[in-house]
Amino acid sequence: MTHPRHTQVAVVGAGPAGLLLARLLHRAGVDCVVLESRDRAYVEQRQRAGILEQSTVDTLRAAGAAARLDREGIPHDGIELRFDGRRHRVDFPSLTGGRRVWVYAQTEVVKDLVALQLAEGPPLLFDARVDAVEGADTDRPVVRYTHEGRERVLDCDYVVGCDGYHGVVRRALPAGATRVHERTYPYAWLGILADAPPVYEELIYAHSERGFALASMRSPQVSRLYLQVPGGEDPAAWPDGRIWDELDLRLGADAGWRLTRGPVTAKSVLPMRSSVTEPMRWGRVLLAGDAAHIVPPTGAKGLNLAASDVTVLAEALAARYAEGDTALLDAYSDTCLRRVWRAEHFSYAMTSMLHTAPGQSSFDTRLQLAQLERVARSPHAAADLAENYTGAALRPDAVGG
Numbered sequence: 001m002t003h004p005r006h007t008q009v010a011v012v013g014a015g016p017a018g019l020l021l022a023r024l025l026h027r028a029g030v031d032c033v034v035l036e037s038r039d040r041a042y043v044e045q046r047q048r049a050g051i052l053e054q055s056t057v058d059t060l061r062a063a064g065a066a067a068r069l070d071r072e073g074i075p076h077d078g079i080e081l082r083f084d085g086r087r088h089r090v091d092f093p094s095l096t097g098g099r100r101v102w103v104y105a106q107t108e109v110v111k112d113l114v115a116l117q118l119a120e121g122p123p124l125l126f127d128a129r130v131d132a133v134e135g136a137d138t139d140r141p142v143v144r145y146t147h148e149g150r151e152r153v154l155d156c157d158y159v160v161g162c163d164g165y166h167g168v169v170r171r172a173l174p175a176g177a178t179r180v181h182e183r184t185y186p187y188a189w190l191g192i193l194a195d196a197p198p199v200y201e202e203l204i205y206a207h208s209e210r211g212f213a214l215a216s217m218r219s220p221q222v223s224r225l226y227l228q229v230p231g232g233e234d235p236a237a238w239p240d241g242r243i244w245d246e247l248d249l250r251l252g253a254d255a256g257w258r259l260t261r262g263p264v265t266a267k268s269v270l271p272m273r274s275s276v277t278e279p280m281r282w283g284r285v286l287l288a289g290d291a292a293h294i295v296p297p298t299g300a301k302g303l304n305l306a307a308s309d310v311t312v313l314a315e316a317l318a319a320r321y322a323e324g325d326t327a328l329l330d331a332y333s334d335t336c337l338r339r340v341w342r343a344e345h346f347s348y349a350m351t352s353m354l355h356t357a358p359g360q361s362s363f364d365t366r367l368q369l370a371q372l373e374r375v376a377r378s379p380h381a382a383a384d385l386a387e388n389y390t391g392a393a394l395r396p397d398a399v400g401g
Contacts, residue, residue: 008030009031009156010154012130012160013036018162019034021288021313028318033123033125034125035145040126043126046110049300051102051216051303052103052303053101055311066112069112076100076101076102076103078202079204088372090386095383095386103216129145130163130169160288162310165294180276182274185355188271189229191270194265196221197223197262198216207356212355213247215259231271243264276293277292279333280336280337290302293340295347346394352368
């Protein structure tokens with residue numbers, strides 16, 4: 001295998017952010033190398049998000065990476081809210097001028113982008129552990145990494161950290177270069193995959209005094225389901241029968257409602273927290289995706305924020321190399337952070353409205369029900385939820401409008 005010693009852009013991390021950025025740069029004629037510390041099998045099996053906004057789908061289509069998405073993705077035109085024994089559907093197209101979302105798992109997006117990268121794109125190195133990023137404040141940063149048992153050096157013009165909150169790139173920035181804003185929630189999600197057909201054609205978000213529940217899907221044959229549990233909960237404390245029973249109790253809009261049960265094929269606990277690192281650029285180092293921000297999964301924003309980041313960044317880097325114009329690159333952090341903070345607020349609002357906090361008072365519960373009732377009765381409140389969920393109100397050029 002050939003190991004390039006220089007590239008224009010070094011991309012660290014082969015999750016959806018890094019792979020989509022590499023795809024967009026390749027099509028814009030910008031050289032890059034993608035370094036991923038894990039092996040291909042691990043990267044393609046990581047269970048994460050499953051909802052794609054309209055703008056994310058549009059970007060994947062424009063990048064020539066949506067052929068399988070268009071065949072197998074499941075378009076959704078709304079969600080159902082269940083609360084206080086009631087069911088209310090939020091219709092996206094009628095509230096947003098035609099926008100919708102797609103159910104298509106992050107694992108599938110990653111598989112599609114990996115296949116394209118290996119077939120058409122610039123180098124993608126798996127099992128390539130980045131050890132250090134040096135010279136971020138110079139015109140020639142250096143990435144030191146280990147691959148195939150040897151230490152190697154990659155000189156570049158820019159380094160993009162798409163390697164997550166605990167990644168090397170984010171931690172390589174000097175103390176004081178960035179500021180981190182964080183919130184930790186006192187609960188988590190227990191998520192399962194089950195070989196069982198979804199009981200409803202769209203996602204169900206359920207508020208309950210027993211805790212939040214969500215019924216989602218990965219395909220017409222596979223359900224993705226979540227229960228609110230205490231933070232740090234051990235999945236082993238939840239045998240399959242207990243999970244199904246609790247889901248029926250929390251999701252049931254009436255006494256006769258039941259999920260379709262099937263074999264549970266995966267089970268994990270997801271922590272709930274919010275985090276924003278700003279600015280998202282320091283010198284020649286730029287952050288994107290989870291390396292820059294984390295959102296609780298309630299608003300379905302994580303993958304979509306990452307896609308938005310790299311779409312903005314790819315355009316900025318293309319302008320830098322095609323025209324020598326750095327205006328978009330200089331504005332990258334501010335442009336992205338406007339959308340990030342709007343998405344953080346929406347995710348926080350959805351989380352706070354639907355989850356039952358430890359020791360929650362009856363007053364707090366009544367406030368939640370009042371907000372859910374407002375969404376059910378007010379077209380303006382429903383439109384606000386729909387626009388944020390589909391991403392219509394989160395575009396950088398729309399924020400504040």
